[in-house]
Amino acid sequence: MSGEKVKITLPDGSVKEFKKGISSHDIALSISEGLARNVLAAKVNGEVWDSSRAINEDSTVQLLTWRDDEGKSTFWHSSAHLMAEALEALYPGIKFGIGPPVDTGFYYDVDFGEKDFDSADIQKVEQKMTELARQKNEYVRSEVAKRAAIDYFRKKGDDYKLELLEDLEDGTISFYKQGNFTDLCKGPHIPNTGIIKAIKLTNIAGAYWRGDETRKQLTRLYGVTFPKKKELDEYLTLLEEAKKRDHRKLGKELELFAFSEKVGQGLPLWLPKGTELREKLVNFLKKAQLKAGYDSVVTPHIGHKNLYVTSGHYEKYGEDSFKPIQTPNENEEFLLKPMNCPHHCEIFKIKPRSYKELPLRLAEFGTVYRYEQSGELHGLTRVRGFTQDDAHIFCRPDQVKEEFKKVIDLVLYVFKSLGFEDFTTQISFRDPENKQKYIGDDDAWNKAEQAIIEATEEKGINTITVIGEAAFYGPKLDFMVKDALKRNWQLGTIQVDYNLPKRFELEYVGADNQKHRPVMIHRAPFGSLERFIAILIEHTAGRFPLWLSPLQYIILPISEKYEDYANEVNQKLSLKDFTGYADHRDEKIGRKIRDAEINKIPYMFIVGEKEEESRTVSIRKHGEGDIGSYNLEELLNFMNNEIDKSLAPDLK
């Protein structure tokens, strides 16, 4: 065996020979010492391994560092173990659930028994973790027989781990030990605790054991760690920034929207400025949809219960919805509209349709009501009454792909115009193992799924595919944008549906004079206006682009003497559909500027003696300051130019 070699293929394609049994750490060492120091784990033949694990056959090896997502999650997973070690040292006898990495950081579910773990304990744990990290204890893997593993945790009294063990097969069980802490874990882990340099516990929350609300609630401790102190500082700064941008805070400060407990939970009240913003967005999309061949429709806020029985929504969501409302005499039942599609299906059915009418694209800014669980409500992102920028495209089967592609174009145009340059997409298919969750036959689903695959391929957009995330009536393509703080938000959605047309018995007459069934595409580029505006607020930190800003300008007269001239300028601007006003308060100019800056008004036009005489305004841009004097015509051009620049060119 000694002297045998293995061929290692590295990501750059180069192949090197090493002694059989080499570890990826040593492979890194052969490249450079610095790299070896930074290697957290390695991907060997597609599987993430400990960097110390011996490689015994020819393999492709990718060394994972902090820069790789998998490197990060390994780092955080190991940090969860470190936190558990600290907790066990501080509070002996506690029991552990699971401790995985998450998007940013990690958590561990802990049963503290009688003890109340509160924020005062956090510092103690952080200190202990730091102390243990400094010991640079290695994470040591050992394969354990199931019997021995059960004995270990039984002796320790950790029921949760015993329960986890029940599902594991003998021969696949491994332990990891660092310092005095041993955990059931399949790994992998980073080499030693010393790499963890910066530690912060971020949150305490309750979480049910195995997500089951009938079972015991454990204390979930969230934390985040970094290999450098500086990165923790950056992360904390980012959190601060996120807090400043929170749409609930800015919505209040900028008077965009409000909630009232007298009106009801999750029912937003749109204030004048928020409404202005909303209407600007709506008009923007209406214009784009007009060019893309959509027809606008309006349907009522309630609909007969049977409509939703037909669509399947009632069966699926009826129990969790607002209860039906009834007519006084006949006791007919109506539902608050939870979806617009059934109404649009009925519009399709008002007369016999010819293939020549297709695709028929019906668009509605339709307000819908859903009884979201109270614990789910969150600012504008999750509410009980919201408006979808909804549309349903009824088309022939052979038009599905083309229509789907057109919708993709529209969605991308919207994103681009609103400054969301960075986005990802996800295709959601049904779970074939769990067909009772969905309606419709296999053939319809296969066709719909195929249409999405082909359309996205032909559009050249990169997608990830997730099984089991489809809507109950069809598969979908979702768009996720990254905002200015690199946070992911799910926005628009496009769904292909062969099922509702069947349920509503939609038909058109084809060129062959036979009846055919149309296909429906559901789509909403914003998703919900409420949610979209929340994201937009956080993305822009309330500094909306000029074309969207509810107040686009404010005129600031130096003193009362220039009130008339200020009003004259104001009138000229409002005639050109700009929104703003003149600040005639009895305040000094410095004060007026400060207030306008705080209110994030894009442009301030200062008028005094100089300006009145020369028929100009002095422009001050939000966040930037004085940018010079313009006469009124130049001013209008200046404003229009800026608006033109920010909208994406295609559909303008």
Add this chain to the structure above:
RNA sequence: GCCGACGUAGCUCAGGGGUAGAGCGCUUCCUUGGUAAGGAAGAGGUCAUGGGUUCAAAUCCCAUCGUUGGCUCCA
């Protein structure tokens, strides 16, 4: 829906078993000022709501409502 935290003036928040505080905002007056806070005076709160404990509750306890961090859910 479940678990935890929180709820004091329009906003942000301090206080805390013995009749309520600050800053900002608001109103009035003075001031007519040139690129991020001019000055003075004043108004404004059943301390979320309902019960309980107590000589006495905004403060302690319970319930309800709401907000919030998570869990579960999301047509």
